[in-house]
Amino acid sequence: MKVVTCTAPVNIAVIKYWGKRNEDLILPINSSLSVTLHQDQLKTTTSIAASRDFTEDRIWLNGKEGDISHSRLQSCLREIRRLARKRRNSAAEDTVSRILNYKVHICSVNNFPTAAGLASSAAGYACLVYTLAKLYGVEGELSEIARQGSGSACRSIYGGFVQWVMGEREDGKDSLAQQVETESHWPELRILILVVSAEKKHVGSTSGMQTSVETSPLLKLRAETVVPERMKDMIESIKKRDFESFGQLTMKDSNQFHATCLDTYPPIFYLNQISQRIISLVHRYNDHYGQTKVAYSFDAGPNAVIFTLEPTVDEFVELVKRSFPPESNGDTFLKGLPVKPGLLSPDLLSAVGSDLCPGGVQYIIATQPGPGPSKSEDVSLDLLGSDGLPKQSV
Amino acid sequence: MKVVTCTAPVNIAVIKYWGKRNEDLILPINSSLSVTLHQDQLKTTTSIAASRDFTEDRIWLNGKEGDISHSRLQSCLREIRRLARKRRNSAAEDTVSRILNYKVHICSVNNFPTAAGLASSAAGYACLVYTLAKLYGVEGELSEIARQGSGSACRSIYGGFVQWVMGEREDGKDSLAQQVETESHWPELRILILVVSAEKKHVGSTSGMQTSVETSPLLKLRAETVVPERMKDMIESIKKRDFESFGQLTMKDSNQFHATCLDTYPPIFYLNQISQRIISLVHRYNDHYGQTKVAYSFDAGPNAVIFTLEPTVDEFVELVKRSFPPESNGDTFLKGLPVKPGLLSPDLLSAVGSDLCPGGVQYIIATQPGPGPSKSEDVSLDLLGSDGLPKQSV
Structure with a gap:
């Protein structure tokens, strides 16, 4: 054997x-x-x-x-x-x-x-x-x-x-x-997975994308006219390690994917209210700093994948913890790479608003780009x- | 004076x-x-x-x-x-x-x-x-x-x-x-307004559509390539009083509008969880009957506007009442045209599922096409x- x-x-x-x-x-x-x-x-x-x-x-x-x-x-x-x-x-x-x-x-x-x-x-x-x-x-x-x-x-x-x-x-x-x-090209890049719900998704991606191809006029237009341009821009932003451009393209493309799901008939919803709150939190955070420090991406489910750079991790994780207070006592809330407790300035807190949603994020996995198989x-x-x-x- | x-x-x-x-x-x-x-x-x-x-x-x-x-x-x-x-x-x-x-x-x-x-x-x-x-x-x-x-x-x-x-x-x-x-062309047509939330909307339509025009590639494609075709089809379906076609086009166009809002940067969400549930209820209802008996449309807010024909009103209203049980004692739940209590068959109930959401719909206004000023x-x-x-x- x-x-x-x-x-x-x-x-x-x-x-x-x-x-x-x-x-x-x-x-x-x-x-x-x-x-x-x-x-x-x-x-x-x-x-x-x-x-x-x-x-x-x-x-x-x-x-x-x-x-x-x-x-x-x-x-x-x-x-x-x-x-x-x-x-x-x-x-x-x-x-x-x-x-x-x-x-x-x-x-x-x-x-x-x-x-x-x-x-x-x-x-x-x-x-x-x-x-x-x-x-x-x-x-x-x-x-x-x-x-x-x-x-x-x-x-x-x-x-x-x-x-x-x-x-x-x-x-x-x-x-x-x-x-x-x-994987060693952009050593500061970090990825945070915000696990929103472990429920099985309603529409699987295989059947979902098939229905989208059959029914969404916008998906066809996206594939033909939007993506070719975005691929070039994305490769360039990665090569230059330009987080502003990388983050914006990442968010726009995630949103456009979910837009085509909504343009599918019958429509497919993968984002839930918690996903929407995370999106809003990210935009308020970036607006506060006047630059794209954090970017989200969502696949065929409500979990958020957050891209950011190492110096931003501690603060943003603290903000997520504050906006979605963990329901258990918090020692299993953070998995993966070590994250230090962050300090949140009063300015930042007033900029992002005080709308709390306990238990909305189950846990966070902190990771980074890695090697192949x-x-x-x-x-x-x-x-x-x-x-x-x-x-x-x- | x-x-x-x-x-x-x-x-x-x-x-x-x-x-x-x-x-x-x-x-x-x-x-x-x-x-x-x-x-x-x-x-x-x-x-x-x-x-x-x-x-x-x-x-x-x-x-x-x-x-x-x-x-x-x-x-x-x-x-x-x-x-x-x-x-x-x-x-x-x-x-x-x-x-x-x-x-x-x-x-x-x-x-x-x-x-x-x-x-x-x-x-x-x-x-x-x-x-x-x-x-x-x-x-x-x-x-x-x-x-x-x-x-x-x-x-x-x-x-x-x-x-x-x-x-x-x-x-x-x-x-x-x-x-x-x-207004007398299609006497059986009925419109039900499902008031989901009277909260003021987050992003007004004037500024929302401006941001969409500036940032959504899909909106441009929709305006140029999708709508001209849909206008023709919609006019034809109205002239023929073809509810199957009218309803499907109505739902698809509502979904596509919200898709372009999601493709806007930062994205705009007008549909909430209750809107999504109403959408799902409508599709299950139609699936059960194997035809489009009811159609939804959403503007820049979470309220649903339901289009249907007179013989379907009583049953569908009953179904909405059952899925979103009124929190008050129900005598102000229905406004507008009279609606009779409907009967829901066990088959229909099992087809639409038993997921209840109390208070999700505040009230319903039943109306129909009407004259100008x-x-x-x-x-x-x-x-x-x-x-x-x-x-x-x-």
């Missing part, structure tokens, strides 16, 4: 992906761009074992056996095996040849709640594809395969700042992720035991 | 007006279309007195003296006096000549709460312009002047179904309201006394 264990990161889009031009190949109607989050805070770990003793492919997700026949899972398995066979033909490796005929057991866990709107499928499929690639000794371009698991997964194949170029080809061979800058060399981290089944602790 | 008293209606746009291409003349970036509501339920009453004893122009709005120097008010006064002078030259009338040199006292009241998001400025300016026209004996096209008071006021100059053609000229002479069909012949309705000041009861 051969076991390989890898980890992969979550990514947060700052130019949003919403809408496919091809449902099977997962080809998007516009390019998108994301920041890969650090795996110290958020990651998926996947172990894959191959053995001649296995009678069927099996998968366990967060401790429960899942459906291996799921079409997107099958796409990833099929494509990576096809790639491994192709490479094997040119540089024949005995081990790989043998393993390719074995069934696999896949075991995957997230260190964060699934379906909390934290793009777990992106990290999950990136990790699956990366781990399979390591198992079969496949090198090179993997984002095209990860994309076929979950569109945004292709961006989790790289660290730092990553664009998913939409491509033009019908077979999707040019619809790939590319690293724009590495990696292979674990520590066998103690394997999720599968020597019997090829998930370890008890998983 | 000469006193004239007139009334004018509220209108609800089903193709929304949002954005000016000329702020001074109030020229819109797209055409719009509205239904004029019946004055039995909602109206503005305005009395205007002219007397040589008056030393200055004065105005009272809902019992309080207002600022007569307000620029839009001045535009209307100036334009209608100019028109009166022009007409006088051709067909000299002694009375009008004399009155035109007098100062005026204007007194205006609404029979519904101002600033409740019920487009009180549309009825108000339409009534002002119409009453001034009667005072000065001006006949003919008044919508161009009403438009200069408040854009949507031009549509309140006519009854029934009214389009405001955006026009092309820089001087706005072709930016006019036109009646599409009279008219002059009162009953002097007891004059709001100004023989001393030229508001009567005590006003």
Whole structure:
């Protein structure tokens, strides 16, 4: 039995992906761009074992056996095996040849709640594809395969700042992720995830974006005329580490994505009253300072992702804590990177208003840009035991 | 002293007006279309007195003296006096000549709460312009002047179904309201106003639409590419009395207007959680019947305007009552046209879900399409006394 264990990161889009031009190949109607989050805070770990003793492919997700026949899972398995066979033909490796005929057991866990709107499928499929690639000794371009698991997964194949170029080809061979800058490019950048609600979302992103493509005239116009310009501007603002421009584009693009959801018929609402309050808080905070010090982005759910620079973190977190007083005694309110208690000036407090909403934010995860997937060399981290089944602790 | 008293209606746009291409003349970036509501339920009453004893122009709005120097008010006064002078030259009338040199006292009241998001400025300016026209004996096209008071006021100059053609000229002479069909064209049509919150709105529509024009790329695309098509389709659906098409277009256009508000930077939110619940209730209701029996429209506030046909009113009102149980004992929950208690089938109840929100809807006004402004012949309705000041009861 051969076991390989890898980890992969979550990514947060700052130019949003919403809408496919091809449902099977997962080809998007516009390019998108994301920041890969650090795996110290958020990651998926996947172990894959191959053995001649296995009678069927099996998968366990967060401790429960899942459906291996799921079409997107099958796409990833099929494509990576096809790639491994192709490479094997040119540089024949005995081990790989043998393993390719074995069934696999896949075991995957997230260190964060699934379906909390934290793009777990992106990290999950990136990790699956990366781990399979390591198992079969496949090198090179993997984002095209990860994309076929979950569109945004292709961006989790790289660290730092990553664009998913939409491509033009019908077979999707040019619809790939590319690293724009590495994770060390903008060391001051920080990301705060404000977990607003862990409820499962009403409309899943797969069906939501399909309805949007079918019914929203504005989505089509956004994809064709707005995004191409914004991609250029966003890449430039990242390269220059220009937070003013980066933050504004991030907020505008998040708002436009949610606008197209509202333009969908029937309309889709992902932002709730707490999300709206966070948006208002961010704008008042920036207005107070006369510059964009903090920016929000929301995916297909009410949680806010806040981008800011290191010197602003303590104060802004304090402000969130004050505006959404934690209902429990607060020691689990802050997770991730250390945050020091901040001081709030009376001027700032009067500028942002005193409208309190207890319990509106459940907790905050503080993180930063991080690297792409990696292979674990520590066998103690394997999720599968020597019997090829998930370890008890998983 | 000469006193004239007139009334004018509220209108609800089903193709929304949002954005000016000329702020001074109030020229819109797209055409719009509205239904004029019946004055039995909602109206503005305005009395205007002219007397040589008056030393200055004065105005009272809902019992309080207002600022007569307000620029839009001045535009209307100036334009209608100019028109009166022009007409006088051709067909000299002694009375009008004399009155035109007098100062005026204007007194205006609404029979519904101002600033409740019920487009009180549309009825108000339409009534002002119409009453001034009667005072000065001006006949003919008044919508161009009403438009200069408040854009949507031009549509309140006519009854029934009214389009405001955006026009092309820089001087706005072709930016006019036109009646599409009279108020008797679609006798079964009913309108329910669900008053969600009487709070004053956060962002007024004048400044809101200005920010949208300046910052929303989607608004520009909507005005240029979506609305022209929708105007045609809407007029056709009204002419055919096709509620399926009328209702769907109404909902889609309301959603798209709010989408452009969200695409504005900083974003504007007019819909709250109750508005979202009403939207969801309407879609579930229609889904249950497999047809569009009810449609919503929201202006720059959280109140819902529901369009439906007479046979559906009782049941849908009952459903609203059930989903948003009135907090007081319910005898003031229903205003306007009579509504009978409806029966809700178990099938319907299980289809719409049992998520209750007590007090979410404050009250309902039931009404129907109605006629345009008219002059009162009953002097007891004059709001100004023989001393030229508001009567005590006003």
